Amino acid sequence: MTQFAFSFDVSRCSACLACVVACQDQNDLIVENIAFRQVTIHEEGELSSVKISSLSLACCHCGDAPCVKACPTNAIFKQDDTGVVDINRDICIGCHCCELACPFGATKFAEDGKMAKCNLCHSRLTNNLEPACVKVCSTKALKAGPLEELTKQKTEKASVIILKSLITTQNK
Amino acid sequence: MISHPDLSIEQLQEGKISGFETQIEIKKTTCAICSANCGIDASVKDGVVIKVEGTAENPANKGTLCSKGAANRQYIYHEDRIRTPLLKRGGKNSTEFEPISWDQALDIISSRMLEIKDQSGPESVVFFSGFPKRLRPFLKRLAHGFGSPNYCTESSTCFYATLIANKLNYGCAGEADIQNSECLLVWSTNPFHSATADVSNLLDAIDTGLKIIEVGPLITPLSSHADIHLRIRPGTSGALALGMAHVIIEEGLYDSDFVNHWTVGFDEYRKYTKQFTPSATEEITSVPAASIIQAARLYASSKTSSLMSGASPTVHHTNGVQNHRAITALIGLTGNFDRKGGNRVIPSSHYGFNTRQDEFEQSKPWSEMAPRIAQEVLPVWSELVEQAQAIPLPAQIHSGKPYPIRAMLAFGLNYRMWPGSDNMKESLKKLDFLVDIDLFLTDSAKLADLVLPACTSFEKNDLRVWSPNYAIWTEPVIKPVGESRSDINIIIDLADKLGLDDPLLKQGQEACLDWIIKPSGFTISDLKAAPGGMFLPEIETPFFQYKEKGFPTPSGKMEFCSSILKKAGYDALPKYVEPKHSPVSAPEMALDYPLILNTGSRLPMFMHSRTFRLPWTRALRHDPMADINPIDGERRDIKTGDTIKLSTHRSSITVKAHITQRVPPGVVAMFHAYPEADVNLLIEPDYCDPISGYPGFKSLLCEVTKIMDD
Numbered sequence: 001m002t003q004f005a006f007s008f009d010v011s012r013c014s015a016c017l018a019c020v021v022a023c024q025d026q027n028d029l030i031v032e033n034i035a036f037r038q039v040t041i042h043e044e045g046e047l048s049s050v051k052i053s054s055l056s057l058a059c060c061h062c063g064d065a066p067c068v069k070a071c072p073t074n075a076i077f078k079q080d081d082t083g084v085v086d087i088n089r090d091i092c093i094g095c096h097c098c099e100l101a102c103p104f105g106a107t108k109f110a111e112d113g114k115m116a117k118c119n120l121c122h123s124r125l126t127n128n129l130e131p132a133c134v135k136v137c138s139t140k141a142l143k144a145g146p147l148e149e150l151t152k153q154k155t156e157k158a159s160v161i162i163l164k165s166l167i168t169t170q171n172k
Numbered sequence: 173m174i175s176h177p178d179l180s181i182e183q184l185q186e187g188k189i190s191g192f193e194t195q196i197e198i199k200k201t202t203c204a205i206c207s208a209n210c211g212i213d214a215s216v217k218d219g220v221v222i223k224v225e226g227t228a229e230n231p232a233n234k235g236t237l238c239s240k241g242a243a244n245r246q247y248i249y250h251e252d253r254i255r256t257p258l259l260k261r262g263g264k265n266s267t268e269f270e271p272i273s274w275d276q277a278l279d280i281i282s283s284r285m286l287e288i289k290d291q292s293g294p295e296s297v298v299f300f301s302g303f304p305k306r307l308r309p310f311l312k313r314l315a316h317g318f319g320s321p322n323y324c325t326e327s328s329t330c331f332y333a334t335l336i337a338n339k340l341n342y343g344c345a346g347e348a349d350i351q352n353s354e355c356l357l358v359w360s361t362n363p364f365h366s367a368t369a370d371v372s373n374l375l376d377a378i379d380t381g382l383k384i385i386e387v388g389p390l391i392t393p394l395s396s397h398a399d400i401h402l403r404i405r406p407g408t409s410g411a412l413a414l415g416m417a418h419v420i421i422e423e424g425l426y427d428s429d430f431v432n433h434w435t436v437g438f439d440e441y442r443k444y445t446k447q448f449t450p451s452a453t454e455e456i457t458s459v460p461a462a463s464i465i466q467a468a469r470l471y472a473s474s475k476t477s478s479l480m481s482g483a484s485p486t487v488h489h490t491n492g493v494q495n496h497r498a499i500t501a502l503i504g505l506t507g508n509f510d511r512k513g514g515n516r517v518i519p520s521s522h523y524g525f526n527t528r529q530d531e532f533e534q535s536k537p538w539s540e541m542a543p544r545i546a547q548e549v550l551p552v553w554s555e556l557v558e559q560a561q562a563i564p565l566p567a568q569i570h571s572g573k574p575y576p577i578r579a580m581l582a583f584g585l586n587y588r589m590w591p592g593s594d595n596m597k598e599s600l601k602k603l604d605f606l607v608d609i610d611l612f613l614t615d616s617a618k619l620a621d622l623v624l625p626a627c628t629s630f631e632k633n634d635l636r637v638w639s640p641n642y643a644i645w646t647e648p649v650i651k652p653v654g655e656s657r658s659d660i661n662i663i664i665d666l667a668d669k670l671g672l673d674d675p676l677l678k679q680g681q682e683a684c685l686d687w688i689i690k691p692s693g694f695t696i697s698d699l700k701a702a703p704g705g706m707f708l709p710e711i712e713t714p715f716f717q718y719k720e721k722g723f724p725t726p727s728g729k730m731e732f733c734s735s736i737l738k739k740a741g742y743d744a745l746p747k748y749v750e751p752k753h754s755p756v757s758a759p760e761m762a763l764d765y766p767l768i769l770n771t772g773s774r775l776p777m778f779m780h781s782r783t784f785r786l787p788w789t790r791a792l793r794h795d796p797m798a799d800i801n802p803i804d805g806e807r808r809d810i811k812t813g814d815t816i817k818l819s820t821h822r823s824s825i826t827v828k829a830h831i832t833q834r835v836p837p838g839v840v841a842m843f844h845a846y847p848e849a850d851v852n853l854l855i856e857p858d859y860c861d862p863i864s865g866y867p868g869f870k871s872l873l874c875e876v877t878k879i880m881d882d
Contacts (some may be wrong), residue, residue, distance in 0.1 A: 051396060052396070
């Protein structure tokens, strides 16, 4: 199984919040006005040294997902092809055990009392389309794909930065 | 359409995947919530939009959108959409309307407008456009065809004052050529939240070494990328620019060749900048002297430097035009005007390339019409801008001087655009006849005698061209909601009812647009063949156009000393004066109102008042909140979420506190246009820049106090 996941580049996120709404539009989160994705802004430092940064977080599609273990009816499961943590809402009993277990607050509860969550736009993914939140992201802070590919991209990006600094140091 | 054998129909439907199995079709349109007009792929099933995405092949947004654009479904299908023409019952103060037919509505409008024209002259009827942009050439043509010089728009508070400043300096404006630049000076604008879909290019340029100097009191998403961030006291841009010029001149970093050959007034300018030493400039702007020197050196000594500013932040001050002149003077001073990697001149028509828009709009010369509103008071505006300034409109409605204003035909009117918005609201009630055309029955529409329902961009034909060369002609992707109609078609129908002798307008929108874009060599039919839009043949715009033709100023050169300003009785140099109400200029007032109020800076989920009513965007910032620095909050025992009173010497509003270092100490930022907390109530109607008439939205004096909950 290839594990799919999100990746996030904190240096590019502008807290524009488009990912939150694109997800709501894709998933028809209209009546409840709940959101599967949340953007949190954090301020660090004071006056001239202040830094404001933001993180967009949804379900992390954990490898060893606590919500899957906590679910008494096996409504929450991992998709075979992608490792996406998904839910069969037909057998969810709305017990909130997953909410207790999830360290990220990724489980949401709809008006029918049952859990609803991000499934990495599983049917888009298997149809070679990016998840709605990734497609909408103008700064490319948010990406999705096979975990190995995502980490490889991050390693390459970091390596280029390291190489550039080494070259600059050498030239001095 | 593509078939998807691996997925069940349920899965395809759940994912809203287009195709034969799901009967979901992707139709191309544009978003019209802001003027970026991003390309939209609307997923349509059974005549209903079920999802939106950005158009991948559109170079303007490359498949992306912002939070507002992504919320388009809640905009187009909002329950508050007006569905029929509405006629007010029971007098001016009533808010009761009855549905009437389009025929009845257009008959009433034309007969009332013609009656008022007969009695008081065509100039007593104002033609106004709020935020909508595409209809403007048509509305201006209608106004002048009717005989009224009083065509005015929301641009009375947006963009034109920066254009005036540029025209005074250079005769035209230059856009930042970021891709070829080594250093970008970003002056009080936040492209991440005002042009969200267009920032990937900027980030990529930063990744490959573009240096960033950011100027502005607020921390923006750009700040963490900036090499230098100069957090000025609001309203002191002019002083900072003059301080930078001082360093550039003293250290011999200016382009003496350009200055000697292509400018006038340099000696006086040089003499004037002498007083703006780094330490004197620090005193005024609160920016450390060392940072001013560092920024001036980086901007002036980079091989190519460009300047990016917003449409309005630098000019929403009572000293706005001169501030912006001082800022843009740095471009010429360093030889970066109309140069590769500097600020280059591109055609500035509504459509992004050379057109006959001006001829189309100005269907009658100014000389054949009465003077515009405030033409005498704002001579520079009237000389450089081809429309009336709307901010003095309420004053003329109240005074009836120099002639009465009795009626207004408005598209997307929002009286909360005006400083002292209650004053504007009262003036609208004095009109004999007010028509508003809108999507929703807004608070302004409720003041109208007659309201017409417009439709959204998803429901109509439209032409959009993105600079430099991508264009789209949209077909409606859904049927209009209710009986709503395209704004341009409403104008064309009205022209007919008013009996305008205008054969071109009679031929309809498409024929008019073909006439306007004729010099471009393509037609609307060409665009129809490419539903998602198409690239037009690229027009080479040469650099250094002034070397051929000179500058389009009275002297033919860049003017450090403006001959137009001198003639009109203003300071010819870009002189710095304090904002009318600042801690320095109004120390008495500052005893009671010690904080600086900065209003209207962009928030990512709102576009003026347009997306307040959408549950998705509203949930992202539910309450009207004033941003307050922790230091100022602590002094007043105010914490995030507290109910507070935000007041100026004019009035006060009740909002929630949001404690954040986004604003520097001593500054309070408040978003505008909230119906329940309208910050423009706090600003005097005449708190304006003397040259442009622009309101000083971004620097005045205020105080915040905690309201104890019972």
